[in-house]
Structures are given as C-alpha cells and as structure tokens.
Amino acid sequence: MQEFFIHYLxxxxxxxxxxxxxxxxxxxEVIAVGHANPNAGADFTQACVVINGIKWYGNVEIHLKTSDxxxxxHHENKAYDNVILHVAWEDDLNDAQKIKRKDGSSIxxxxxxxxxxxxxxxxxxxxxxxxxDTIPCAPQIPNVKPxxxxxxxxxxxxxxxxxxAKEVIxxxxxxxxxxxxxxxxxxxxxxxxxxxxxAFLRLAKALPYSIVxxxxxxxxxxxxxxxxxxxxxxxxxxxxDAYFDKLAKEYAYLSHKHKLQASGLAKHEWKxxxxxxxxxxxxxxxxFAQLLHKKKSLFNAFTQTENxxxxxxxxxxxxxxxxxxxxxxxKESQGKIxxxxxxxxxxxIINTVVPLLVAYSxxxxxxxxxxxxxxxxxxxxxxxxxxxxxxxxxxxxxxxxFDSQALIELYNHYCSEKRCLQCNIGISLLK
Numbered sequence: 001m002q003e004f005f006i007h008y009l010x011x012x013x014x015x016x017x018x019x020x021x022x023x024x025x026x027x028x029e030v031i032a033v034g035h036a037n038p039n040a041g042a043d044f045t046q047a048c049v050v051i052n053g054i055k056w057y058g059n060v061e062i063h064l065k066t067s068d069x070x071x072x073x074h075h076e077n078k079a080y081d082n083v084i085l086h087v088a089w090e091d092d093l094n095d096a097q098k099i100k101r102k103d104g105s106s107i108x109x110x111x112x113x114x115x116x117x118x119x120x121x122x123x124x125x126x127x128x129x130x131x132x133d134t135i136p137c138a139p140q141i142p143n144v145k146p147x148x149x150x151x152x153x154x155x156x157x158x159x160x161x162x163x164x165a166k167e168v169i170x171x172x173x174x175x176x177x178x179x180x181x182x183x184x185x186x187x188x189x190x191x192x193x194x195x196x197x198x199a200f201l202r203l204a205k206a207l208p209y210s211i212v213x214x215x216x217x218x219x220x221x222x223x224x225x226x227x228x229x230x231x232x233x234x235x236x237x238x239x240x241d242a243y244f245d246k247l248a249k250e251y252a253y254l255s256h257k258h259k260l261q262a263s264g265l266a267k268h269e270w271k272x273x274x275x276x277x278x279x280x281x282x283x284x285x286x287x288f289a290q291l292l293h294k295k296k297s298l299f300n301a302f303t304q305t306e307n308x309x310x311x312x313x314x315x316x317x318x319x320x321x322x323x324x325x326x327x328x329x330x331k332e333s334q335g336k337i338x339x340x341x342x343x344x345x346x347x348x349i350i351n352t353v354v355p356l357l358v359a360y361s362x363x364x365x366x367x368x369x370x371x372x373x374x375x376x377x378x379x380x381x382x383x384x385x386x387x388x389x390x391x392x393x394x395x396x397x398x399x400x401x402f403d404s405q406a407l408i409e410l411y412n413h414y415c416s417e418k419r420c421l422q423c424n425i426g427i428s429l430l431k
Contacts, residue, residue, distance in 0.1 A: 001089065005124055006062045006112065007043060008421040008430075010087050011036060015115040022108040023066075023091050026052045034060055041079045049085050051108050058084035066091045066109055069099050078102050089113050123430050127420050134390060135415045140429050141394045149396065152424040156414070157406035161358045161373065164351075168359035183299035183356060184209040184292075190352040191288045193344070195271050196281050200288075203230050206263045215254075216296040219320060222289045224250035229264040230285055232329065241330040243322045277327045278337060286323035287340055291315070302353045303360055306372065308379040311353065315345045346380045350401055377402040387411045 009015055011033055020028045027050075034047030042059035049056050059082045063069060066088045074080040081101045086109040093099075099107045130136045137144070168186060175181045188204035189197050207229045215221040227233050228251030236248060255261050270281040277283070295301045295314065305311045318324070318339035325332055340348075354373040361369035382388065382398035391398070391407050398404035413419070420426030 001064060003064050004421050006089055009112055009116060010062060015112050022110055026108055042083050056084040058082045060085045060087055063088045066093045075100050076102055083107055085110060120430060127426060127429060128418050136418055136420055137425055137429055138394055144425050144428055148424050148428045153406040156409040160405055160409035164355035165359040165362055168355050179299045181209040186356060187298050187352050190348055191284050199269050203265055211258050212292060216292055219293045220250060222293055223247055225254055226285050226289050228255055231265045231267040244329045280327050282328050283323060286319035287317050290317045290319050302356050308376055312345060315348050349376055
C-alpha cells in the first residue's frame with residue numbers, strides 16, 4: 001500500500017465517519033480536510049476538526065503506520081508542531097508510545113483500516129499491483145469515460161509545458177533576464193537532439209551570444225567560430241581540405257580578437273557513435289550556423305511568428321554548400337546531404353519553440369503565447385515511439401503532437417511511477 005492512498009482517502013473522505021473516534025477514544029468530527037501540501041511539512045494545511053467538543057485549526061499529517069511519525073522524527077521537528085490530527089492506515093504503537101509534538105504535547109490519531117470499504121481497497125490493489133503492463137490501468141481502460149481521459153491528457157500536457165518552461169526560466173535567470181541569450185542557449189541545446197544536447201549547450205556557453213550577434217550576416221565567420229569553439233579546427237593534420245584551412249585561419253583571427261582560445265570544447269566531447277551520418281554533430285553544427293545566419297534574433301523569430309507555416313519555413317534549413325557534400329572535414333560524401341528533415345523540424349518546435357513561448361507567456365502574464373504554443377503542437381504530427389505504441393494498443397491514439405506530448409507525460413510521470421491516485425483516470429476507476 002502507498003501512503004498516497006491514505007492521502008486520497010482523507011482528501012475525499014472515503015471512509016465511514018459514523019461515531020468517528022481517535023485511537024484514544026476521543027470523539028472526532030471533520031469540518032475541513034485542509035489543502036494538500038506538495039512542499040515540505042505536514043501533508044494537509046488549514047484543516048479544521050472538532051475533538052471532544054473543542055474546535056482545532058491546523059495541519060494534518062498522513063502515514064501508513066502510526067510509528068512512521070517516530071521513524072520520520074516528526075516529534076523532533078518544529079515544522080510539525082501545528083499538526084492537529086495524525087491520520088494513519090493502522091496503529092502499530094502501544095499505549096506508552098503516544099504521538100507527540102516537539103514540546104511534548106500529545107497529538108490525536110485517527111486510523112482508517114477498519115473504516116474503509118473493502119471493495120475500494122480491492123480496486124486499489126488491483127490497480128497498483130498490475131505488474132504485467134507498464135500502464136497499470138491497462139485492463140480497465142475501456143471502462144473509463146472519454147471525458148475523463150481527455151481531462152487527464154489536458155492536465156498532463158499543461159504540466160509538461162510548465163515543467164519545461166521552468167527550465168527556460170531557470171536559464172533566463174542565470175542570464176540575468178536576457179531573452180536573446182536564453183533563446184540562443186536553449187536552441188543550441190535542442191540542436192544536440194538528445195545525444196549531443198550537453199555538448200551543444202556547453203558550446204553555446206563557450207561562444208557568447210554577444211559575439212555571435214556580431215557575425216550573423218557572415219556565414220564563414222559563424223562557421224569558423226562554431227566549429228572552432230567546438231574543437232573541430234584544432235587538428236590540421238586530420239585534413240588538408242581547403243575549406244578546413246579557410247575556417248581555421250578565420251577562427252585563429254576571431255578567437256584571438258575575442259579571447260576565446262581557452263574556453264572551447266575538445267573534439268572528443270562530441271558523440272558520433274551509432275548516429276546516422278545525417279545526424280553527425282558536424283552536420284548539426286553547420287545547420288545551427290545556418291539558422292543563426294538566417295535571422296539575427298532567434299527570440300524574435302520564435303515569439304513573433306504567429307503562422308505555423310512561416311515558423312516551419314524558418315526552421316527548414318539547408319546547411320552551407322560544403323556540408324551538403326561532407327559529413328566531416330576532408331571526407332566527401334557519395335551523395336548530397338539533405339538539410340533538417342520534417343521530424344527534426346517538428347522536434348525543434350516541440351522542444352525549443354513551445355517551451356520558450358510558455359516561459360515567455362508566464363513571465364509576461366500573457367496567455368496569448370501559451371495559446372500559440374498549443375496551436376503549434378496541434379499542427380504537428382504525433383511522434384512515434386514505444387510509449388505511444390503502448391497507448392495505441394489500448395485504443396488511445398495520438399492525433400497530433402498535443403496528444404503525443406500529453407501521453408508521454410502521463411506515461412513517464414504517472415504510469416511509470418504508479419501515481420494512479422493523482423491521475424483522473426486512476427481515481428475514476430476507484431469510484
């Protein structure tokens with residue numbers, strides 16, 4: 001049994017309240033269950049109960065066993081001095097081991113084991129004990145009303161958007177509120193396409209946007225700065241390529257001018273293994289340079305573009321001529337190397353543009369940008385992966401990226417963690 005089951009029972013008062021008494025035989029009446037507290041401290045705040053005719057206002061703490069109060073050392077923590085009622089599934093303490101506050105005063109305890117409908121407990125165990133399916137409620141999904149599924153997907157998507165927006169805001173704070181630099185760093189990270197995310201972010205930090213902004217109209221300088229700081233221009237013996245030499249010469253001048261020599265990455269920090277050549281970091285770096293060359297302000301491009309087709313066209317990048325024929329320096333490819341594909345563009349919109357819009361919406365308190373982010377998601381085809389395949393087997397098929405992002409969030413942060421009692425679908429199956 002999970003402690004959150006007791007949270008659920010208390011929050012929705014799913015137990016027999018007739019002749020309600022504490023473990024000390026005190027008469028008990030619940031006036032207000034309080035507000036669930038996601039932060040440190042007691043589980044519910046601002047509760048109100050009447051114990052032996054005396055009205056108490058304060059907090060409620062939840063445990064599986066009464067002894068957990070001692071196990072968690074709440075009796076030594078002043079943060080729990082405002083607890084007016086301790087609620088547990090069962091009492092495993094003897095009379096001499098009363099629940100007390102730090103000042104030594106006693107706290108009344110309510111146990112629920114004998115007051116909860118056995119059918120409800122059976123439904124709960126049926127839900128969380130399913131080890132055959134990665135989605136605990138899989139066998140019961142057909143019994144869930146469509147409106148319940150839709151409401152939970154909406155909830156999951158908003159939580160996903162807000163979680164990613166917080167990452168953007170944290171980056172913004174580290175940049176002292178500079179949105180241009182934040183958009184530059186956030187976009188760079190996304191160009192790593194998971195495998196090289198960290199390296200791309202370190203590169204962007206090693207090549208300040210204040211320098212990049214001076215050369216957005218000069219693609220040669222941009223590529224020299226990017227490939228130089230990425231560590232690909234340091235080994236001349238590796239290539240007798242004329243373009244390599246040209247970039248290396250430009251980088252030597254620019255890195256000296258801007259004092260960049262000691263701040264870059266090493267070539268070995270980039271991952272090539274098990275990547276298709278079109279996804280090599282060299283190709284992605286060239287595409288990133290082209291994007292910066294295409295428009296000086298990524299932030300304006302992402303936040304001011306209202307039309308999805310225009311946004312898509314902006315991200316529909318073809319790298320420079322050299323990188324259409326080479327995967328790495330000095331080694332010519334057999335065929336032409338294409339630019340960003342449809343799926344890559346979709347990933348950039350999902351992982352770069354959408355979180356930036358939601359973060360900006362939050363900061364400016366302007367719902368317009370969040371609405372636009374959701375609109376963009378609705379225009380993108382659903383991704384394809386094992387998570388979405390699992391949902392599709394249950395009859396839930398993502399129609400677009402709005403749905404697929406919601407289903408991924410639901411799976412990763414509810415199903416996998418068996419947070420069924422925090423999920424609208426799980427709760428509906430217990431009723």
